[in-house]
Amino acid sequence: MTATAAVSLALGGCSGEPARKDGEKLRVVTTVAPLTSIIASVGGGRIEVDGLVPEGVNSHTFEPPPSASRSFANADVIFINGLKLEDPTRELADRTKRSDVAVVELGTSALPEPDYIFDFSFPKEDGKPNPHLWTDPTYAVKYAEKVRDVLTGLDPDGATVYRESTATFVAQANALTEAIRADQESLPADQRELLTYHDAYAYFARTFGWRVVGAIQPRNFEDPTPREIVGLIDQVRREEVKVIFGSEVFPSRVLEQIGKATGARYVDVLRDDDLPGKPGEPEHSWLGLMRFDYLTMIEALGGSAPRLRTLDVNQAGADHARYAQ
Ligand SMILES: [Zn+2]
Structure with missing residues (x-):
């Protein structure tokens, strides 16, 4: 039996029990560094967020190390980009997380399918749209709002913190949008x-x-x-x-x-x-x-x-x- 299978079996017995004690921070796992940063901004100190993809590593071909299964097993929620960027990571997460824990695809939820872009490096026949939604600040705002809603559902006591820190993030992202629009003139x-x-x-x-x-x-x-x-x-x-x-x-x-x-x-x-x-x-x-x-x-x-x-x-x-x- 592989270590991963052992972890997932061991956890099967305790799913449904509250994983988090009062006062403990929500444990959030994600993938690429920009998502880690957006999520930490929304969490406003009520969460600990672990990004799995090391900086400087090709996220498109990233295979999570076996140690990632422990992060998934301990996670209260898992955020990935989706749009088929992190298929091997999603697969390991599904196998090793607690059964009551959601894997939320921020990009997939922000982008309606008719708006998918296929192009040079992401041709339609491969079935994988261009996943780089976070480089557009207008979509990063949607990521933050989705994170806010999911965290609020898991931790209703933090609703005010999540609402206010998201408002701050959105104001900063909008300031970036305005700065780009002004400077590109x-x-x-x-x-x-x-x-x-x-x-x-x-x-x-x-x-x-x-x-x-x-x-x-x-x-x-x-x-x-x-x-x-x-x-x-x-x-x-x-x-x-x-x-x-x-x-x-x-x-x-x-x-x-x-x-x-x-x-x-x-x-x-x-x-x-x-x-x-x-x-x-x-x-x-x-x-x-x-x-x-x-x-x-x-x-x-x-x-x-x-x-x-x-x-x-x-x-x-x-x-x-x-x-x-
Ligand atoms: Zn990329």
Whole structure:
């Protein structure tokens, strides 16, 4: 018998018993760092949240370690992105959590199916939509509201805390939205174009009126083949792309290669789920991450981003987030 099966059998006997004693914090388990940060903000100190996907790790191919089954067994609630981002994690969670514990898919609940985006790295025939909803602040607000409602159901005494901390988060996310909208005006509309290594900004682009020219990373998350690189070089020339954006999580020499061949500049610092700074620092948060990415894009494309530069990224609840390293 595997360790995982043993855990799930042992727990079978005690499901239905209250897992949490009075005064204990709710134990929340989640996956990628931006979700960990959003959930901690909403929890306002009444919860402890564990993120399972280490920063700098490819969340699309992440396989949870066996130790994750213990986190699921102890969890009062599990939040994942869904939209088929974390299938192996969802599978382990379903096998090892207590039977009365919910696995809540924040992305799936925020995005009606007709609004799914399929594209270069997430083609429709694979059946997995682009899952990067959290990079669009208007959807991050929906994530926070869903977390608020679920936590309030589990911990009605915390209703006021969850309501107020969500209101604070929503105000900050809206301030980010306004800052992006103001700063992107420094770019002519036809220069709000993205060619990125990792395909993480499709929903942002739709909401904010940008055009995603393409993504360099193929659907298998490997580097493109030499033949694909030739095609990309053609595309960069044809579309007169001035800047190509790389990703911290997926360092690649391909950008440099395309840059040299086409004269396009490459900026390889974007992060789709790898928070800037260190745990405990204000920018080590969903808000710090998004501010960094959008000011990097706008400035690299020749615009200016004074509103984003001065945006306050301090978020409540940050002390109660544990990020896997
Ligand atoms: Zn991603």
